[in-house]
Amino acid sequence: MNNQDFTTTIVVNSTPEAAYQAINNVRGWWLGQIEGPTDQLNDEFSYRNHGIHYSKHRITELLPGKKVAWLTTDSSLEFVEDKNEWTGTSITFDIAGAGNQTEIRFTHHGLVPSCPCFGACSGGWTHFINGSLQSFIDTGKGKPM
Template sequence: MKDQDLTITISVDKTPKEAYDAINNVRGWWSEEVKGGTEKLNDEFTYKARDLHRCTLKLTEVVPNQKVVWLVLDNYFSFTKDQTEWKGTKVIFEISEQDDKTQVRFTHQGLVPPHECYEVCSNAWTGYITGSLHNLITTGKGEPNPKES
């Protein structure tokens, strides 16, 4: 059976270190509502998007300039019946050099098409990775969700 985990790959004219630093600047590309550490092994942080989504993640693998892995410890969606869809899944960023460019391969391991949230989540991740994270790496400015008042 073909691997169905959501995977998105971007290439940038920046160094692996610049990509790695941007990935770890979660407030700079995902959400300004992130609370907690987002850079070191075993750091835990929470993400919140209004009353629609909140989750707690833990950094379980950190290889500077090469790989970052987040484990989803807890998750809530206001728009799904099954609240366990993200729990125990992994968000993986793999950084490599390809043809004089830096490649970032994003995989949400465990986010698969049968999930109720798949369409919404895959569209959201695609926007964050190909838009906001890509821009943060290449221009120094991402488009994270703004702080809520």
């Protein structure tokens, strides 16, 4: 059976190292209130979009120019019945050079089509990864809105 975790891939006009730095600058590409450090192993940060979404993430893996991983340790999604749906899921950014560009494969492990938030959350991630993060890496300006 195919892995059904939500995954999207972008190719950016940047080096793997610059892409890695941009991913770790979460405030540059993700809309909402972000508290805590977002670029140190084992640190935790929270994301809040008031009245819609709260999540807390522990940074579990940092391989410069190659990978960033987070574990979602707490969540509250106000638009679904199981508000803690993200708790215990993980998020990875796999980074690889592709000629003079860089490919980033984003996966939200545990966000699968059977989850009630899949439609809204996969749409949100598509916007933030394929739109805002890609723009942030390529131009220095994210498009979080």
